[in-house]
Amino acid sequence: MAALLAGSAVAQTAPTQPPAAAGALDPAAAGVPRQPAAAEPTFQLADGVLATVNDSVITGYDLRQRMLLLIAMTQVQPTPENLPAIQQQALNALVDERLQAQELAKYQEEGLRITDEEVDREIAAMAEEVGATPQAYLDFLAQGGIRPQTFREQIRTQIGWSQLVRGRFQSRARPSQAAIDAALRQIGEAAAKKQYLIGEIYIEASRVGGQQAALNGANQLVQQMVQGAPFQAVAQQFSAAPSAARGGDAGWIVEGSVPPTLQQALDQLEPGQLSRPIPVEGGVYVIYMRDKREGAAANLVQMKQVMIELAEGADEAAARQRLEAIRPQLTCDNLLTRASSEQGLLGADLGESDVQNLAPQFQQIAREAEIGSISAPVRTPLGLHLLAVCGRRAGGAEAPDRRQVENQLFVQSLATLGRRYMRDLREDSLIEMK
Numbered sequence: 195m196a197a198l199l200a201g202s203a204v205a206q207t208a209p210t211q212p213p214a215a216a217g218a219l220d221p222a223a224a225g226v227p228r229q230p231a232a233a234e235p236t237f238q239l240a241d242g243v244l245a246t247v248n249d250s251v252i253t254g255y256d257l258r259q260r261m262l263l264l265i266a267m268t269q270v271q272p273t274p275e276n277l278p279a280i281q282q283q284a285l286n287a288l289v290d291e292r293l294q295a296q297e298l299a300k301y302q303e304e305g306l307r308i309t310d311e312e313v314d315r316e317i318a319a320m321a322e323e324v325g326a327t328p329q330a331y332l333d334f335l336a337q338g339g340i341r342p343q344t345f346r347e348q349i350r351t352q353i354g355w356s357q358l359v360r361g362r363f364q365s366r367a368r369p370s371q372a373a374i375d376a377a378l379r380q381i382g383e384a385a386a387k388k389q390y391l392i393g394e395i396y397i398e399a400s401r402v403g404g405q406q407a408a409l410n411g412a413n414q415l416v417q418q419m420v421q422g423a424p425f426q427a428v429a430q431q432f433s434a435a436p437s438a439a440r441g442g443d444a445g446w447i448v449e450g451s452v453p454p455t456l457q458q459a460l461d462q463l464e465p466g467q468l469s470r471p472i473p474v475e476g477g478v479y480v481i482y483m484r485d486k487r488e489g490a491a492a493n494l495v496q497m498k499q500v501m502i503e504l505a506e507g508a509d510e511a512a513a514r515q516r517l518e519a520i521r522p523q524l525t526c527d528n529l530l531t532r533a534s535s536e537q538g539l540l541g542a543d544l545g546e547s548d549v550q551n552l553a554p555q556f557q558q559i560a561r562e563a564e565i566g567s568i569s570a571p572v573r574t575p576l577g578l579h580l581l582a583v584c585g586r587r588a589g590g591a592e593a594p595d596r597r598q599v600e601n602q603l604f605v606q607s608l609a610t611l612g613r614r615y616m617r618d619l620r621e622d623s624l625i626e627m628k
Contacts, residue, residue: 245285246626247292252285259344260284266338268431269423270415279411282402283432291348293619294355301358308354316349355612363611369603375565377599378586388449390460393425393442393482396435397471405473412471412478419468425482434477436609442482445602456481495552495560496585497544498526500533504577513578517571524568526584546585556581 245252261284265272272280298306314328321331332342369377395415397408415432419425429435429442437444447460456479459469463483472479500520502513516538524532533541544552549560559569559581569581587595594602 242628244628245289246624246628247289248296248623248625250292250296252288252292256288257281257284259340260288262339263335263345263348264431266335266340268418268427270418270428271421271423273414276411276414276418279402279407279414279432282407282411286401289620289625290616291351293616293623295351297619298351298354298358306354306358306361308350308357312353313346313349316353317346359608359612359615362615363608364604367604367607367611369600369607371566373603374596374600377603378565378596381587381594381599384448384451389446389487390449390463390483391446391485391487392444392460393429393484394435394437394444395425395429395433395442395480395482396477397432397479398434398477400476401434405477408478409471409473412480416468416470416480425468436606436613439609493549493561494546494587495549495583496546497552497556497560498529498542498582498584499544499579500524500529500539500541501577501579502538503540506575510573510578514571517578517580521568521570521580524580524582526566526582529568529580529582555579559583560586 241254243251244254244257261272261280264270264280264284264287270276270280317331318328321328324331326334332345335345336342395412397412397415399405399408402408402411411432415423415428419428426441426443430438432438433442435442435444449460450457452460456472456474459472459481460483463469463481465483465485467483469479469481469483472481500517502517504510504513520532530541530543533539547560549557552560553574555572555574556579559572560583563569563581563583565583565586567583569579569583571578572581573579585596
């Protein structure tokens with residue numbers, strides 16, 4: 195999670211209807227109401243230029259359009275209490291979009307151009323997600339006062355920014371094998387602990403006018419979600435956490451990996467419940483408890499071995515010296531081939547086993563050794579063994595494999611690099627509010 199810091203005060207939990215899963219065909223789950231769209235919300239905004247971003251202007255019309263889009267997507271009903279938060283969020287989004295569009299323009303000569311066909315495909319995908327045709331989707335937005343061209347340009351910038359970030363940073367975002375191994379070890383160590391599948395909304399105080407404004411805004415969002423606004427759509431539009439792009443999906447959180455006050459909230463919430471706002475340093479969180487589990491009972495490890503048979507009590511000095519000599523040359527890939535090519539060596543693929551089911555002499559190595567490492571000689575009643583730890587994962591159907599962990603780390607790293615990119619653009623730009 196993005197910034198779960200010590201010192202947060204946990205409020206009581208409040209039940210709410212669980213949001214539909216991502217991609218569900220329930221229209222309300224993605225911000226399109228089941229009933230015909232209500233009349234366009236009425237609120238007044240000053241005409242003329244409200245802000246400048248370098249040489250680009252943001253007008254009252256632009257801000258109104260973005261506020262209408264935000265309201266339509268989230269089903270958050272505008273009230274005197276939440277309108278300032280909606281306006282601030284819409285203005286922040288417009289500033290970021292102007293910076294992104296200006297940066298994209300620099301790369302047009304290098305071929306980074308988003309075609310109308312790409313925009314059409316994205317809109318079609320958004321419409322399909324809620325069980326509507328593209329035209330019906332655009333008609334719904336138009337009923338709320340949103341010009342199709344305004345919406346299309348936002349989508350064009352969104353696609354372009356995603357392509358630019360991936361193109362610039364994908365090589366840097368690729369996780370190392372050591373990072374993947376470390377993540378797998380953490381998953382293995384957490385296998386027996388309680389785990390919580392959560393959604394998160396993080397309101398960053400510095401972007402909304404201070405901590406009290408963040409708390410007020412979070413309270414308004416909770417009220418709207420309890421009344422039916424879908425959590426995922428609200429998170430996508432309002433949250434400042436990296437998970438916002440995934441509708442607030444923070445994935446499985448392991449017991450003890452968050453501060454005690456937040457752990458208290460996770461323990462109190464039942465699946466389907468929404469927390470009240472949780473103040474933290476720099477902002478406010480709202481947590482939606484999607485599911486809980488006690489954790490997998492199994493910690494699974496893939497191992498291979500090469501051994502020299504020795505009777506109990508036999509002198510093992512020569513055998514130990516021989517194994518130590520070949521140990522630096524062995525890997526998970528060549529161990530069995532090497533064992534079969536030399537007399538007196540026995541190789542075996544031990545497959546994937548629960549650590550608890552292994553010989554006691556093997557268990558510490560199975561739990562702690564680095565993936566791909568070859569152990570020092572280990573004595574058992576059968577002889578001397580060199581053990582290769584070739585893989586490790588938590589047991590259970592939900593436990594990710596190596597490829598899934600690699601993809602998760604890549605996505606997280608790419609999102610971090612994209613946020614830093616935006617931060618640098620803001621710092622290097624002239625942004626003036628009128």
